[in-house]
Amino acid sequence: MGVNENFETTKTGLKRGITTHEAIMFGVGGAVGSGILFAAAGGTSYAGPAVIISWVLTAIFIVLVTLPFAEYSAMFPRSGISARIAYYSYGSYGGFISGWALFIWAVTIPAIEAVAVSTYASFYFPFLYDSTTGILTGYGILLSALLMIGFLFLNLRGISQFTKFNKIWTWIKIAIVVAFVIILPLFIFHPSDFTSPTFLPSAGGIFIAIPASGILFSFGGYRQVADMAGEVKNPAKTMPKIIGSVLAIQSVLYIAMAIVIVGTVNWNGFGKPVGDWAYVGSLSSPLVNIIHGNLGSVSPGVASLLAVMIAIFFIFAIISPGGTLGVYLTGASRIIFGFAEEGALPGIFKRTTKSGAPILAIILAVILGLVFLVPLPSWYELVDFVVVAAVANFAIAAVSLPVLRKLYPDVERPFKIPYPMLWSFVAFIIGTFLIYWATYPITLYALGATLAGTLVFLYHAYNKNWKGLNLMNSIWIPVYLIGMILLSYIGGTPTGGLNILAYPYDYVVVLIYAAIFYVIAINSAPKEKIMESTALED
Secondary structure, eight states, rough: OTTTTTOOOOOSSEEOOBBBHHHHHHHHHHHSSSHEEEEEEEEHHHHHGGHHHHHHHHHHHHHHHTHHHHHHHHHHHHTTHHHHHHHHHHHHHHHHHHHHHHHHHHHHHHEEEEHHHHHHHHHGGGGGGGGGTEOHHHHHHHHHHHHHHHHHHHHHHHHHHHHHHHHHHHHHHHHHHHHHHHHHHHHHHGGGGGSSSSOOSOHHHHHHHHHSSSSSHHHTHHHHHHHTGGGGGSSSHHHHHHHHHHHHHHHHHHHHHHHHHHHHHHHHHHHTTTTTTTHTTSSSHHHHHHHTTTGGGGGHHHHHHHHHHHHHHHHHHHHHHHHHHHHHHHHHHHHHHHHHHHHSSSGGGGOOOOOOHHHHHHHHHHHHHHHHHHTOOOOOOOOHHHHHHHHHHHHHHHHHHHHHHHHTSOOOOOOOOOHHHHHHHHHHHHHHHHHHHHHTTHHHHHHHHHHHHHHHHHHHHHHHTTTTHHHHHTHHHHHHHHHHHHHHHHOOOGSSSSSSSOOHHHHHHHHHHHHHHHHHHHHHHHHOOSSSSGOOOO
16 A cells, blocks of 8 residues: 555645544644653742642643634644634734744744753763753754754655654653653652642742743644644544644643652752752753652662663653654644745745655755754753744634634534633733743743744735735734733843832733733724635645
């Protein structure tokens, strides 16, 4: 049987044939990556043991702000749909800025996962990572670049081969995480860690940890599934199930791993005072370092078992981000492909191989990933930057829910979000707070990069002869983003601001700001559909 025999070619040149199981594994493979290696420990720097609450809250938040994508991908089963949705709700400019924010996220994550592999590998190969500066050495950057190039060639083999490879890879990753969550507490578990020195050192730290330590970043796997909607079998019926499954699986795995991370820290083994969670959050190979710190306090037999687990997790630390790198590289190329279909990028990026791979889009995704890798060769630096851009896309997509209901009532909705106006309002409020909690000046850099997409949009506007841009419908978006930069700048000290708006008054102002802009956004939406429903299918 040929590799693509069960894949049908769509009118765009992509292949449709990914099964529900393969798609779920695709999403979980994107979720279980570097976040489970770093964010589970990194969040303790802000929240201490209460980082577990941060993970639970993030799981709730992510359902509220992202479940609308289950409705969107079933309505409009198109590749790169998460970057396109604002095109259909607010027109060309709004769609481009929203998509550009996600574009920044997508093309940077392959670099993030490659950096994660090199950083963890430094446990055995210290020449890859400089523990003093917290960034990769030249050798580490080179290894990361080679990993990205290697997955480029795997992607060029076509989606059918990559999904089969990823399915096996993801099951291995899940098995290792489950094994560690079950086995480690049987041999090393310190209940006192949950009150060291107190369970709740900072209420504000619980929220700041969500975007600032990679926790929110870790829940991004569902997006890759949504962006592959144009290549999934029967997407109208299967996409809600797929996205819901990915959200549930990743939530359980991450919360369980956070509990294990907190409960296995041995302060004597580190030679650190009890409760020095900032040290735990700075570890270059967190779980491996934490297990290693317990070797001196257990029996020889248990120490031998833990040494084996260190070796296993080290291997996991290499294959886990590696698989996620491939997933996100695939997703990034589909967003580029989607931009080309909307006319925002040159049409050559729609070109596909015989196996259905958007060849030039994949190559561009790798090149742009390398561009981010060189100046920011640190996992936390890259994550802090991209997560704010992603949340900007969350917020715009949240407002789009009632807008699309009004503009496209004739489009079949196999899955419908209940109470769309209330759901979108809550999701927009949460998205606004997630941006604010990311801290200044990260908000300046990320939202500034998002707004810089306006310059690229001029190419799109020129191609359309400056017509049909829906600028008046979309102008609220750049104003909202600029306002968020200013709020972040004058906000409370915990979020990096000047403390002109001190905590907790800054939270009240952010809430009012979000509510005002929600009303503005709803009233700015076009009164008539922007394009015919028949044009929204691959």
